[in-house]
Amino acid sequence: MVEDHLPQVLVLRPPKSFTFFETQFSKKFHFLKAWESQLPTTDFLATHAASVKAILCNSSTPITADILHHLPSLKLIVTTSVGLDHINLPECRGRSISVANAGQVFSEDCADLAVGLLIDVLRKISAADRFVRAGLWPISGDYPLGSKLGGKRVGIVGLGSIGLEVAKRLEAFGCIISYNSRREKANVSYRFYSNVCELGANSDALIICCALNDETHHMINKEVMKALGKEGVIVNIGRGAVIDEKELVQCLVEGEIGGAGLDVFENEPDLPKELFTLDNVVLSPHLAVFTSESFSDLFDLVTGNLEAFFSNKPLLSPLLDE
Amino acid sequence: MESIGVLLTCPMNTYLEQELDKRFKLFRFWDYPSSTDFFKEHSNSIRAVVGNTTMGADAEMIEALPKMEIVSSFSVGLDKIDLARCKEKKIRVTNTPDVLTEDVADLAIGLILATLRRICASDRYVRSGSWKGGDFKLTTKFTGKSVGIIGLGRIGLAVAKRAEAFDCPISYYSRTERRGTNYKYYPSVVELASNCQILVVACALTPETRHIVNREVMDALGPKGVVINIGRGPHVDETELVSALVEGRLGGAGIDVFENEPNVPEELFALDNVVLLPHVGSGTVETRKAMADLVLGNLEAHFLNKPLLTPVV
Numbered sequence A: 001m002v003e004d005h006l007p008q009v010l011v012l013r014p015p016k017s018f019t020f021f022e023t024q025f026s027k028k029f030h031f032l033k034a035w036e037s038q039l040p041t042t043d044f045l046a047t048h049a050a051s052v053k054a055i056l057c058n059s060s061t062p063i064t065a066d067i068l069h070h071l072p073s074l075k076l077i078v079t080t081s082v083g084l085d086h087i088n089l090p091e092c093r094g095r096s097i098s099v100a101n102a103g104q105v106f107s108e109d110c111a112d113l114a115v116g117l118l119i120d121v122l123r124k125i126s127a128a129d130r131f132v133r134a135g136l137w138p139i140s141g142d143y144p145l146g147s148k149l150g151g152k153r154v155g156i157v158g159l160g161s162i163g164l165e166v167a168k169r170l171e172a173f174g175c176i177i178s179y180n181s182r183r184e185k186a187n188v189s190y191r192f193y194s195n196v197c198e199l200g201a202n203s204d205a206l207i208i209c210c211a212l213n214d215e216t217h218h219m220i221n222k223e224v225m226k227a228l229g230k231e232g233v234i235v236n237i238g239r240g241a242v243i244d245e246k247e248l249v250q251c252l253v254e255g256e257i258g259g260a261g262l263d264v265f266e267n268e269p270d271l272p273k274e275l276f277t278l279d280n281v282v283l284s285p286h287l288a289v290f291t292s293e294s295f296s297d298l299f300d301l302v303t304g305n306l307e308a309f310f311s312n313k314p315l316l317s318p319l320l321d322e
Numbered sequence B: 001m002e003s004i005g006v007l008l009t010c011p012m013n014t015y016l017e018q019e020l021d022k023r024f025k026l027f028r029f030w031d032y033p034s035s036t037d038f039f040k041e042h043s044n045s046i047r048a049v050v051g052n053t054t055m056g057a058d059a060e061m062i063e064a065l066p067k068m069e070i071v072s073s074f075s076v077g078l079d080k081i082d083l084a085r086c087k088e089k090k091i092r093v094t095n096t097p098d099v100l101t102e103d104v105a106d107l108a109i110g111l112i113l114a115t116l117r118r119i120c121a122s123d124r125y126v127r128s129g130s131w132k133g134g135d136f137k138l139t140t141k142f143t144g145k146s147v148g149i150i151g152l153g154r155i156g157l158a159v160a161k162r163a164e165a166f167d168c169p170i171s172y173y174s175r176t177e178r179r180g181t182n183y184k185y186y187p188s189v190v191e192l193a194s195n196c197q198i199l200v201v202a203c204a205l206t207p208e209t210r211h212i213v214n215r216e217v218m219d220a221l222g223p224k225g226v227v228i229n230i231g232r233g234p235h236v237d238e239t240e241l242v243s244a245l246v247e248g249r250l251g252g253a254g255i256d257v258f259e260n261e262p263n264v265p266e267e268l269f270a271l272d273n274v275v276l277l278p279h280v281g282s283g284t285v286e287t288r289k290a291m292a293d294l295v296l297g298n299l300e301a302h303f304l305n306k307p308l309l310t311p312v313v
Helices: A016-028 A041-048 A065-069 A089-094 A107-123 A125-133 A161-171 A196-201 A222-228 A245-253 A273-277 A292-310 B014-023 B035-045 B059-064 B083-088 B101-116 B119-127 B154-164 B189-194 B215-221 B238-246 B266-270 B285-303
Strands: A008-011 A030-033 A054-057 A076-079 A098-100 A153-157 A176-180 A205-208 A233-236 A259-262 A281-283 B005-008 B025-028 B046-051 B070-073 B092-094 B147-150 B170-173 B198-201 B226-229 B252-255 B274-276
Touching: A016 A030, A016 A292, A041 A065, A054 A292, A065 A089, A076 A292, A089 A098, A098 A292, A107 A125, A107 A161, A107 A205, A107 A233, A107 A259, A107 A281, A107 B101, A107 B119, A125 B101, A125 B119, A125 B274, A153 A161, A153 A196, A161 A176, A176 A196, A196 A222, A222 A245, A245 A259, A245 A273, A273 A281, A281 B119, B005 B014, B014 B025, B014 B285, B025 B035, B035 B046, B035 B059, B046 B285, B059 B083, B070 B285, B083 B092, B092 B285, B101 B119, B101 B154, B101 B198, B101 B226, B101 B252, B101 B274, B147 B154, B147 B189, B154 B170, B170 B189, B189 B215, B215 B226, B215 B238, B238 B252, B238 B266, B266 B274
Parallel strands: A008 A030, A008 A054, A054 A076, A076 A098, A153 A176, A153 A205, A205 A233, A233 A259, A259 A281, B005 B025, B005 B046, B046 B070, B070 B092, B147 B170, B147 B198, B198 B226, B226 B252, B252 B274
Antiparallel strands: none
């Protein structure tokens, strides 16, 4: 069969982009589709995947030590996400398995959505659109005033490639940018705060752009939210668990913070129901990267990484050891 | 100045109303059931009119108030004021430029993002409890898209500056080409629309610019194109806009202003590719206070024989 000559790539559960581009992908690679088998995953791997060198996954497929144990020939993990919190990285390092992620292909779209959510919360765009669609404008008259974006102090949590794109955009609106990161960045003119609580105390809005790991889990807690204050706005385009969601909901309900724009949640797609009743919250179903352009760029990157690997060339978007 | 009669045309801002009441003899136009009776009784008392985008000072009002010396508009737009008649009668006119430029430009970008990235539609989707995971629709990226601006005044320039931060190539149409920008000029709106994906209306409303975005322009913009209106409702042929959107001949629209506010064509309510706002371009606490202070400052300057702060006429 033709596909026997194509390099083999294991897929446990199909990323959305895989479904989208399956035909094109299948011209270049032979995919072992674990989800189509009746066998439990580990049995499937034991039976079929002993010689598999590469795996394609997304952020909702955990690559655990157990799975890696069942893939003795594995040398490459390509994830369609930027986030790596679903991969057991120490185990990969120990086994000399390379990891390639989505690199920068999503940075602009993520930054665009962060800005869109911030403007929406401050200027009440979704809420006012609801008001108009409900036919309330002729009845209730002028819509309540929002808050000006220009001059607002914006604190970026995590100044990686996405955080930098957010900063660049918001500067054009006259926002004053500062940030918190593991380390202060050279060549950046924004004010650095080594402590996220201090960042919150000196900001009118926080934009969460950082990775989820042990240090950042529930990093945005009650203390940070209180420091941000009653007029403060939080935008999260990172991972739900960076914020203590239960605290966030309580702070929103009690008016301890001013509003939130959220693309990610701790337990997607289940959301705390209280959020649905709040007008100062904008809710987005984890789609910061879901544009046709990003998907097309992602397809090119994934294909490029796999082709590079199978021809012994350098990967396009390898994880840099940190 | 407490004896100077000032007519406020409609409720527009509590702070402004309170300050006018404190400093002048305030007449609230909407308190009087009949405008004819109002004019009969009070016309000689009114020396100033404070209007806005809903009601300004048209020919009828100007003729009915022979003692009027100044119209101070709580807006930057002057389409509700009979400027020619004011000039003729040496009535001063002031507006509120600059203080609202940033808010309106911010809203334009907010509308672009909300429309292209379906932010409002997604929020509706999540609130309805429909999000089950695994479902998704691809939206359209904003960064890098070509933005065409009709009118490169203060607001148009502010929109351009913001769009540039998203790496958008900028082009524009205005009555005459502007020196000192790198933006591409097109001598007609149709040509502009043929060469951009997002068309932003940011010019003044005059008899010449009424329906400046018409069927021909919308056809040029096409099924992937988006109209963003932060100008005045009559800039866009609303009937044509509705059919273009409903029939899929236009990709989407983010609209803050309508031809017959507060009425919005209901056919738009069912569409996910439109964002509809109730004329909130300058609607922030900070900006409305700044606008009110400008109105008050202009009135005070006039009645103290000092130079006006932001005169138009």
